[in-house]
Amino acid sequence: MIVVDDFHKQYDQTLAVHDLSFRVEPGEVLGLIGPNGAGKTTTLRSLAGIVNPSRGQLSVAGHDVSREPIAAKSQLAYVPDDPPNFSDLTVGEHLAFTASVYRVDDAQRKANTLLEQFELAAKQSTPARSLSRGMRQKLAICCAYLYDPAVLLLDEPLTGLDPHGIRTLKRTIRERADNGAAAIVSSHLLAMVEDVCTHVLILDKGTKQFCGPIEDLYRHYEREQQATSLEDIFFAATT
Numbered sequence: 283m284i285v286v287d288d289f290h291k292q293y294d295q296t297l298a299v300h301d302l303s304f305r306v307e308p309g310e311v312l313g314l315i316g317p318n319g320a321g322k323t324t325t326l327r328s329l330a331g332i333v334n335p336s337r338g339q340l341s342v343a344g345h346d347v348s349r350e351p352i353a354a355k356s357q358l359a360y361v362p363d364d365p366p367n368f369s370d371l372t373v374g375e376h377l378a379f380t381a382s383v384y385r386v387d388d389a390q391r392k393a394n395t396l397l398e399q400f401e402l403a404a405k406q407s408t409p410a411r412s413l414s415r416g417m418r419q420k421l422a423i424c425c426a427y428l429y430d431p432a433v434l435l436l437d438e439p440l441t442g443l444d445p446h447g448i449r450t451l452k453r454t455i456r457e458r459a460d461n462g463a464a465a466i467v468s469s470h471l472l473a474m475v476e477d478v479c480t481h482v483l484i485l486d487k488g489t490k491q492f493c494g495p496i497e498d499l500y501r502h503y504e505r506e507q508q509a510t511s512l513e514d515i516f517f518a519a520t521t
């Protein structure tokens with residue numbers, strides 16, 4: 283489960299996120315949407331323990347990210363929008379390294395299954411520097427999935443993926459949530475949010491505009507603003 287309580291992040295002169303609280307329960311996929319600069323990546327990076335909050339508590343699978351960073355990080359996978367790979371390590375070595383860090387049982391079988399799913403099996407021995415942008419994205423997702431994290435934090439995960447990769451990613455996010463993971467998916471692709479997410483959080487200028495089940499989002503904005511599509515709701519909710 284993910285809990286964010288009274289989270290603020292100030293970078294020098296910029297208040298990136300203001301007074302943000304929400305929860306994501308196991309089985310839920312939260313779509314994090316908002317204009318450029320709304321504070322989405324800041325929120326994900328803070329949950330991943332990369333950015334220190336200026337105020338508030340963030341916890342992952344029962345572990346406070348600031349006070350118990352190792353316990354929290356062992357339960358989460360964060361895939362940034364431009365995942366850094368180790369350019370000299372091959373695809374297979376990335377998975378072997380991840381498996382050793384997270385002490386994954388039966389790692390070779392799991393890695394092979396993931397590489398098949400994401401059409402990377404033929405690239406086992408290819409160094410990351412020779413992969414395409416989309417292949418590097420797929421590799422980062424395979425590494426994230428390898429240790430079956432309780433919490434998935436995905437920032438613009440469809441970037442660079444081909445239609446097969448997009449379909450596989452959408453299906454596997456839903457499957458992992460059905461198996462008890464809590465996920466946050468940040469994206470500007472509203473159709474993907476509609477396809478995958480059970481809940482939506484709309485941020486605008488660092489402030490929460492809405493957070494709740496997607497059905498409630500539609501009901502609320504249709505009643506209040508006559509907005510019926512997620513695109514119309516996005517424009518009604520953000521300025």
Ligand SMILES: Nc1ncnc2c1ncn2[C@@H]1O[C@H](COP(=O)(O)OP(=O)(O)OP(=O)(O)O)[C@@H](O)[C@H]1O
Pocket residue numbers: 293294296297298316317318319320321322323324325
């Ligand atoms: N390291 C940093 N130092 C200073 N300001 C930052 C830093 N990172 C982000 N910001 C600022 O914080 C605000 C929120 O940025 P953030 O990257 O979280 O937005 P975002 O919603 O992910 O945007 P996008 O959709 O463009 O990826 C922006 O005003 C940004 O300029």
